[in-house]
Amino acid sequence: MSYLILRLKKKLIFRLNLSAIVPDKIKNKQNNLKNINIFYGNEEKKLSDFFSFQGKLNKGIVFKGNLSKCDYIGDSMKEGEIIVNGNVGEYLGNKMENGKIIINGSSGNFTACSLKGGDILIKKNVGDYLGSPNQEEKIGMSGGRVFVQGHAGNRLAFKMRAGVIFVKGDVKNYIASQMIAGTIIINGKIGSNLGLLMKRGTIILKKKCILPSCFQYSGKNNYLFLKIYQFYLEKLNSEFKNIFPTNYVTKFVGDISCAGKGEVLILN
Amino acid sequence: MIINGIKIENTFAEAFPMKAVRLIITAETKYWVLKAVESMTGFATSVIACGCEGGIEKEMKATLTPDGRPGASVLLFAMDSKSLAKQVLRRVGQCVLTTPTTACFSGLESNEKISLGQSLRYFGDGFQISKKIGNKRFWRIPVMDGEFVIEEKTSIVPAIGGGNILILGSSRENVLKASEIAVKEMNKVENIILPFPGGIVRSGSKVGSKYKNLIASINDVYCPTLKGLTKTNLNKEIESVLEIVIDGIYQEDIIKAIKKGIISVCRKSNKGILAISAGNYGGKLGKYHFHLRKIMT
Numbered sequence: 001m002s003y004l005i006l007r008l009k010k011k012l013i014f015r016l017n018l019s020a021i022v023p024d025k026i027k028n029k030q031n032n033l034k035n036i037n038i039f040y041g042n043e044e045k046k047l048s049d050f051f052s053f054q055g056k057l058n059k060g061i062v063f064k065g066n067l068s069k070c071d072y073i074g075d076s077m078k079e080g081e082i083i084v085n086g087n088v089g090e091y092l093g094n095k096m097e098n099g100k101i102i103i104n105g106s107s108g109n110f111t112a113c114s115l116k117g118g119d120i121l122i123k124k125n126v127g128d129y130l131g132s133p134n135q136e137e138k139i140g141m142s143g144g145r146v147f148v149q150g151h152a153g154n155r156l157a158f159k160m161r162a163g164v165i166f167v168k169g170d171v172k173n174y175i176a177s178q179m180i181a182g183t184i185i186i187n188g189k190i191g192s193n194l195g196l197l198m199k200r201g202t203i204i205l206k207k208k209c210i211l212p213s214c215f216q217y218s219g220k221n222n223y224l225f226l227k228i229y230q231f232y233l234e235k236l237n238s239e240f241k242n243i244f245p246t247n248y249v250t251k252f253v254g255d256i257s258c259a260g261k262g263e264v265l266i267l268n
Numbered sequence: 269m270i271i272n273g274i275k276i277e278n279t280f281a282e283a284f285p286m287k288a289v290r291l292i293i294t295a296e297t298k299y300w301v302l303k304a305v306e307s308m309t310g311f312a313t314s315v316i317a318c319g320c321e322g323g324i325e326k327e328m329k330a331t332l333t334p335d336g337r338p339g340a341s342v343l344l345f346a347m348d349s350k351s352l353a354k355q356v357l358r359r360v361g362q363c364v365l366t367t368p369t370t371a372c373f374s375g376l377e378s379n380e381k382i383s384l385g386q387s388l389r390y391f392g393d394g395f396q397i398s399k400k401i402g403n404k405r406f407w408r409i410p411v412m413d414g415e416f417v418i419e420e421k422t423s424i425v426p427a428i429g430g431g432n433i434l435i436l437g438s439s440r441e442n443v444l445k446a447s448e449i450a451v452k453e454m455n456k457v458e459n460i461i462l463p464f465p466g467g468i469v470r471s472g473s474k475v476g477s478k479y480k481n482l483i484a485s486i487n488d489v490y491c492p493t494l495k496g497l498t499k500t501n502l503n504k505e506i507e508s509v510l511e512i513v514i515d516g517i518y519q520e521d522i523i524k525a526i527k528k529g530i531i532s533v534c535r536k537s538n539k540g541i542l543a544i545s546a547g548n549y550g551g552k553l554g555k556y557h558f559h560l561r562k563i564m565t
């Protein structure tokens with residue numbers, strides 16, 4: 001078997017910190033998995049108190065069960081895969097550097113916090129502060145790719161520095177506040193207050209919307225880089241086929257209140 | 269060795285190590301691609317005085333380019349990386365950036381990188397935008413027709429310059445016709461260019477001169493009008509010689525091009541052609557030797 005399968009065997013009352021259960025952190029501890037310490041609330045417990053084990057860690061870890069109170073999955077991950085067949089808690093992929101995480105459910109707040117590299121795919125919804133900084137960090141996501149097939153919450157890409165976020169559904173308010181750079185692509189509707197204090201970076205919107213007054217109209221033109229981006233995304237996932245049917249789009253620049261040079265490109 | 273009445277001389281072409289870069293230029297239409305690449309490689313026949321040697325390697329269909337538009341790949345060669353890097357920036361900056369609707373991409377990957385958009389981005393005067401797509405960075409420079417997209421860096425690879433064949437015949441007309449046919453066939457080979465105008469050079473040179481300041485001068489032993497004055501390599505019947513110079517990335521492709529050139533002359537245009545030879549310096553200067561008879565067996 002290529003994956004180590006961890007099945008949650010009890011209902012959680014407090015939050016469970018799974019930051020220690022990452023492929024590169026446990027690959028040398030496979031003989032002693034049961035005794036790995038994890039925090040349940042503010043108490044240190046053994047991994048075997050919560051999970052049953054099956055298989056061997058070759059490619060990665062598969063979590064089964066309702067992990068909506070399990071936080072820090074994929075924390076600082078450097079290699080391998082994590083697959084979760086269900087929902088997960090907060091801080092998914094926190095400071096992740098490489099590897100792949102697939103969530104066959106929804107993810108909580110602070111997903112892809114300070115993400116540096118790798119891929120995160122969330123098949124349902126995601127909470128607030130996707131791609132934002134960790135509490136002690138000055139910048140948010142600085143690399144990697146996050147794909148959300150459902151909806152996202154507030155404060156998406158807060159202080160984002162690099163990387164790409166794609167949201168297939170709708171996004172709530174305060175997208176890309178203080179964004180520094182990177183690319184956000186939103187298929188669905190957006191909430192209010194997009195791009196406040198945005199310095200640079202690109203937001204691509206598939207649907208027409210009303211932008212805040214701090215964004216100025218900058219004409220319509222052909223943006224060739226969209227085609228290059230499309231070819232790149234198509235290679236990652238066939239779902240991105242023809243994601244930008246045209247590269248003749250409307251551009252807004254802002255946030256002009258802080259001399260920002262961020263751009264919002266609207267496809268329709 | 270004689271093929272279809274044409275003597276293949278028992279000699280070799282002597283070629284030298286060089287450095288090369290491949291760039292892919294795209295534009296909205298094939299017309300503008302060709303305008304850009306012809307301009308870029310226009311004054312690039314010889315490192316003697318052009319700074320580099322360059323040519324259009326091949327035209328590219330839209331489905332094969334990084335941005336899905338018509339394109340062409342261009343090869344530039346120089347004696348060292350520093351000179352090549354300088355020429356790349358000048359030519360892209362003055363000839364590609366200026367052409368309507370173009371974009372410029374790296375066409376090769378190696379560990380030796382040189383600046384492309386990384387230097388040219390400053391033309392955007394602070395309005396340029398960087399975009400990292402995958403593990404490559406692109407620069408979007410605002411221009412009057414929209415944006416010029418250029419990859420940040422390109423790569424330099426070791427290459428070979430100076431492979432050649434000489435076509436010797438009884439009249440200028442016959443030799444020119446044979447050379448044109450040879451060039452047409454040789455241009456089908458990838459990873460090579462024929463840097464001279466139309467792929468053919470009529471003024472093949474030798475190293476040195478009676479004039480102290482000249483590094484090269486006419487290859488007098490192949491000049492038909494000097495038969496009486498010099499230690500000529502031409503017999504009575506030869507009245508014209510043309511040279512085709514080949515620069516390439518790989519030896520195998522230069523060999524392929526030489527073979528295609530010789531075969532096309534021997535089979536399709538042998539009227540009035542008496543011999544095919546090659547230029548060398550006694551084998552003492554160049555690292556690469558392309559023996560004609562060995563290639564044709």
